[in-house]
Amino acid sequence: MSGSEFQLINHYFSRLGVDRTDVLLGVGDDCALLQVPEGQVLAVSIDTLVEGVHFFPGVDPESLGHKALAVNLSDLAAMGADPAWITLALTLPRVDEQWLAAFSSGFAALAKRFQLQLVGGDTTRGPLTISVQVHGFVASGKALRRDRAKPGDLIYVSGTLGDAGLALLAQKGAYDPGADLAALQIRLDRPEPRIGTSQSVRDLATGAIDISDGLLADLGHICEQSRVGAVINLSNIPLSDPVRVYVEKQQDWTIPLSAGDDYELCLIVPARHQAEIEARAQGLDVGLSLIGQIEVGETIRCLDENGTQIQIGSGGYDHFPSS
Amino acid sequence: MSGSEFQLINHYFSRLGVDRTDVLLGVGDDCALLQVPEGQVLAVSIDTLVEGVHFFPGVDPESLGHKALAVNLSDLAAMGADPAWITLALTLPRVDEQWLAAFSSGFAALAKRFQLQLVGGDTTRGPLTISVQVHGFVASGKALRRDRAKPGDLIYVSGTLGDAGLALLAQKGAYDPGADLAALQIRLDRPEPRIGTSQSVRDLATGAIDISDGLLADLGHICEQSRVGAVINLSNIPLSDPVRVYVEKQQDWTIPLSAGDDYELCLIVPARHQAEIEARAQGLDVGLSLIGQIEVGETIRCLDENGTQIQIGSGGYDHFPSS
Known part of the structure; x- marks a missing residue:
């Protein structure tokens, strides 16, 4: 130039x-x-x-x-x-x-x-x-790393999951969210970095990842690097109204669990901090939801409201042995 | 991907x-x-x-x-x-x-x-x-900045200037350097960052810039940010044999002074360090040449071997008043 x-x-x-x-x-x-x-x-x-x-x-x-x-x-x-x-x-x-x-x-x-x-x-x-x-x-020593999750730790996510994914689906013409499109589109086009949320609770967490590739893939990175598994309760996944309607109508969990682009935080918190993090979450602009727990294992198990394990698309996590 | x-x-x-x-x-x-x-x-x-x-x-x-x-x-x-x-x-x-x-x-x-x-x-x-x-x-406090040059400071350059520019000219078909082409091409394709030279003499210098846009343009940045002028003795500009032949044949100084891409260092050194820097230069792989001096003013003057001021293409430096 x-x-x-x-x-x-x-x-x-x-x-x-x-x-x-x-x-x-x-x-x-x-x-x-x-x-x-x-x-x-x-x-x-x-x-x-x-x-x-x-x-x-x-x-x-x-x-x-x-x-x-x-x-x-x-x-x-x-x-x-x-x-x-x-x-x-x-x-x-x-x-x-x-x-x-x-x-x-x-x-x-x-x-x-x-x-x-x-x-x-x-x-x-x-x-x-x-x-x-x-x-x-x-x-020094306070970073939220992917390799420190331990069985028994709690898994929290900020905000709601699947909004950006549903906007992308609508953009492709594969689903019509009606009047909710504009709000979903904002989640896709103008993601809000959860700096304030992180600053408010980071001293209680040992690990975190931002959800850019979908919860299962990103939580999978934590599990892989920490050599643990996880169990997720689907009924606790935070959903906006349009995503809840989509999941119920289509019986498709891949949008909130695998679509990505939400840039919400997935936080790993030792169980002893549960009361404290939930008290602090009251004061935040963005909600924090307890969605599951780290466990011994090599997979992420997803349970429905009856405690029955269900398979989510191909977005799951299976341990890839590092060489 | x-x-x-x-x-x-x-x-x-x-x-x-x-x-x-x-x-x-x-x-x-x-x-x-x-x-x-x-x-x-x-x-x-x-x-x-x-x-x-x-x-x-x-x-x-x-x-x-x-x-x-x-x-x-x-x-x-x-x-x-x-x-x-x-x-x-x-x-x-x-x-x-x-x-x-x-x-x-x-x-x-x-x-x-x-x-x-x-x-x-x-x-x-x-x-x-x-x-x-x-x-x-x-x-802390030891960086070689562009805004610290003072009238009386000496101007050194490392290596030789114009080799990469002559290679580019040859690539365009505008000049044939004969058997020297391969060596010139290496200067253009694989520039050598002068890290060792910098580490050896940086404590003696107050300022430096790497010559990516040509000596006159880059020294011009130092002059502009330090609000000084400079005088350059063309007969002291370090030239490789093929560039010396080119300059003599074509009577064109723009290749060594304005062509750039050599990534040699231009160093600003207080005059009291002249003996020390020249002693250290003996031990370096790459030569250091004293090519001129910072002076009061707003331009870079180029003098030929007789001390006559000459005009070099359009690559010169004129102070651009900052607003």
């Missing part, structure tokens, strides 16, 4: 308006210089969104800017980390001011909400590709 | 073989957990290479793997930082094992040489795009 095009692009992203004291040197030198607070370790995660793969061409750029950052912040929430800095590698087919204004506005609004500073980036010409790396802090 | 495709890709990058004690948790959780040593600050830089923009389709993947990492390490060298960790966002049109083996081999060899550990990444399907973020450490 030409120098003036770069200036134009930088103009949009320079308006993020967050100015942190732990950024010793921001954009404009060979590297950014950043200070991790004493006693804290650095948590980093990177995600890429590609047009035509992760989002449809022509998707609302303001929502896209939000989502590109939100899916990364969700990883920090799942690690129990506080958000701090972002880098953005943006590849654009052309300089479209209207698109840039909307994209950067969605990105900046979320960044500002969590006091994230953009400390570096690279803008290049090419097919639309967005790579965001987030950087956060977590107190 | 499918699960088995991801496993295949991860297989290639899991062979990097570097295992650092400051990586508390590497690939495989929501975030990597990293420990910055006490007294050090974190230096980060991100660069993206897009097929058809930064490299030709069909370019040797082993060299591409090297270059994708090298251009980022060059930024750490220019900051005076020690390399530590990498993340890689790789977008691939298809899973081509031969390509992946070669690309990861070039990438891994350079990573291993500098004890860099791959701590995270995201692999997606789409047009070939490579984003690498490097993370390094620099002692």
Whole structure:
């Protein structure tokens, strides 16, 4: 891109308006210089969104800017980390001011909400590709890891599951949720990273994952890395009204359990903290539901309201022996 | 991509073989957990290479793997930082094992040489795009910044300038360097990050930049951010034999001064350190040449061997008043 095009692009992203004291040197030198607070370790995660793969061409750029950052912040929430800095590698087919204004506005609004500073980036010409790396802090030894779940631990999820999956199904024309479509679509297009929920209860949890690939797949990662199994009570899975109607009508649990894209948290909590986490959950904007328990084993068992084990699609988890 | 495709890709990058004690948790959780040593600050830089923009389709993947990492390490060298960790966002049109083996081999060899550990990444399907973020450490207050140059400071460059530019010119068919083409091509395809040079002399320098856009443009960034001018003696610019022949034949200084892609270091050194830096330079693999001096002003003046000021193409530097 030409120098003036770069200036134009930088103009949009320079308006993020967050100015942190732990950024010793921001954009404009060979590297950014950043200070991790004493006693804290650095948590980093990177995600890429590609047009035509992760989002449809022509998707609302303001929502896209939000989502590109939100899916990364969700990883920090799942690690129990506080958000701090972002880098953005943006590849654009052309300089479209209207698109840039909307994209950067969605990105900046979320960044500002969590006091994230953009400390570096690279803008290049090419097919639309967005790579965001987030950087956060977590107190030494306090991270919510996938490999610490123990039999007897409780499994909680935040919010409701299946809304984004049902929106995608509707988008494909495979189901009509009627007047609920708009609300479902917002869950798909503008996921809300559960940073606040994580900050409120992380000291009670030992592990967490964000539900991007579906509860069974993501809880499966925890089970695999912790070498345990799990049991899930389907009647305790938190569902919004339209997803509850869908599950009852279609007798299909794959949408809440395997569809993903909800970016809710799945938390692993030692049983001794049950009363405390449920007391704290009262004060949160987003509900926390106890959906099951870690157990000895190599599979995730799903039980219906009668305690009968049922098989859910192909989205289940079977231990894959690591070599 | 499918699960088995991801496993295949991860297989290639899991062979990097570097295992650092400051990586508390590497690939495989929501975030990597990293420990910055006490007294050090974190230096980060991100660069993206897009097929058809930064490299030709069909370019040797082993060299591409090297270059994708090298251009980022060059930024750490220019900051005076020690390399530590990498993340890689790789977008691939298809899973081509031969390509992946070669690309990861070039990438891994350079990573291993500098004890860099791959701590995270995201692999997606789409047009070939490579984003690498490097993370390094620099002692608090010791970074080589662009905004600290003072009138009287000396300007050094490492290695030779113009080799990569001449290779590109030859590739375009605009010049025939004869038997020297292969050596020039290596400078363009496999730039060598000047980490060792930086580590050897960084305590004597106050500023640095890596020469990716050409000496005049990059030194211009230092002048602009430090609000100074500079004078360059052309007869001191270090040139390889083929570039010297080219400049003499064509009477064209733009290749060594404006072509870029050499990834040599331009160092700003207070005059009191001249004897010490030149003594240390004797022990380096790569030469350091004193090419000029920072002065009061707003331009970079280029003087020929008679001390006559000459104008170099359009690649010069004029102060752009910041608003």
